[in-house]
Amino acid sequence: MKTNRKTLRLLTYVFPALAVLVFVILIPSVVALFYGFTDYSPGREVSFIGLDNYISLLTNSRFWMAVLNNVYYLVGCLVAELFLGFSCALLLNKRFRFQPLWFCLLLAPYAVSPVVAVQIWKYLLDPTYGWINYGLTKLGFEPVIWFSTKLTSMIPVCLVSVWKEFPFLMITIYAALTTVPTEVEEAAKIDGARSFNYFFRVLLPIISPAVLVGLVFRIIFLIRSFEIVWVFTGGGPGTSTEILAINMYKESFLYYNFGRGSALGWILLGITFAASYKLIKNANKSLLQ
Amino acid sequence: MYKYRLLKKLNRTLCFVLLLFFVFFAIFPVFLVFINSFKSSLDLNTYPPRILADFTLDNYKHLAEDNPRFMASLKNSVIITGGALILTLLIAFPAAFVFSRHKSRYLKFPALFLMIVRMFPPIVITIPLYPILRSLGMIDKHFTLIIINTAFSISLAVFMMKAFIDDIPVELEEAAMLEGCTKWKSFVKITLPLAGAGITAIAIFVAIGVWNEYTFAYIFSMRRAITAPVVITTIESDVMGINYGALFASCVLHLLPMLILIIVIHKYLVKGMATGAIK
Known part of the structure; x- marks a missing residue:
């Protein structure tokens, strides 16, 4: 009886947090799951249509194009972010003079809102009087009209995304590097390891668990990302930058197919969970130690 | 050699x-x-672009005088960020206390739930929430955006706070309990002030997230509760064509506060990552 009262008291401390999450996130998500099996559209009668939404989505070429665009966007951003994150973290770890200054300057994009980031880069990338094309023409190249072909229209979008988000991986990697004791490097140097070997054989295995966690987080956020692409291109021109979240938004708030939009939302949720399953499992294990 | x-x-x-x-x-x-943001619109439209030009405050003056919509949205952003921040800290603090100071198998499920909910893509809940909020008359209300932003900040705040509290030795609290304090009271009186710096860092982290949030504000607000990021996306299309001056001035007003705050907490960011809190 006594333990029950104690448990109850403990749970009252967690209760407000759980209540907000249940009402704002869990219940709406379950409602969305239910909508996914209907042809719900605001102002019309709802009827249950089983798996029709999912079937029509999975046989729809526009959906698969959004998937493909999302993969393109994800891989492009991830490779660039990883490169920048590693480079900056390793360089920061060399501890040049004014270290905090360089760190803060590299961190700056992280504080900029996605909307502002898009506005800045839109100006820089403007085909007629932007700075980037001005620089390209000065160097003797043809000015690039970014949104003229399907292949190049994703580049500016990725660029904004990478610029804004690379500090996250940079901090993750840098934090992991600071936990590596200096003795490790000294020992490796004494054993005659070249810096190339030292990095791949010694450093990378030590920091890779932490980096992997950061990477999974970036993948999750890139799968669901919406703001930057929506504000920049709205998924256009045509559908050349239409990624999953934008497809979902258009389906629901432009065409008012809330049922189909919900089904898409749950596909998004499923992909996210598949990507983060191991992360949740590991975190939960270490959480209550 | x-x-x-x-x-x-x-x-x-x-x-x-x-x-x-x-x-x-x-x-x-x-x-x-x-x-x-300090250049005249004439200098902004020259090609090739120039880095330096005459200094002017016209853009800010225009923004303050002729654009009440942006100024109001900035005020809304302050209200929503402040509200969500206070609510998040009030809710997250007791939860972090329990997760850090008590070991009970009954806490396993709430912890797992908090963890999983963090993975939910925010855009998914906009669809079911829209008709619900609409029927309740809650669209375009500050409170709606405050509560939604709180929900998406809580889990991060709880786990970051737990990590910071874990660092503070529990012995100090136990000493206070010998003097006759209850566990919660000794926690509030002893540990809370010690965790102050860490909590400031968390507060700033949450504030940056809410201040920069776009999707919910875009979908759930129209006029009265509209926030600055949403207005910034439309500010460039002036009656006179693209008005870069006003755009840059509004961008500066929006990004400057968070830029200063992130510089204040840059040390904690690395520490937070190293302890696994932000992850």
């Missing part, structure tokens, strides 16, 4: 130049917005 030292020095210089190059990539766009 001399040659080796020279090579090493050269290598280090090269690394430094590389670092400066990345720093340039990161900071140049921000720097450009700053100086452009």
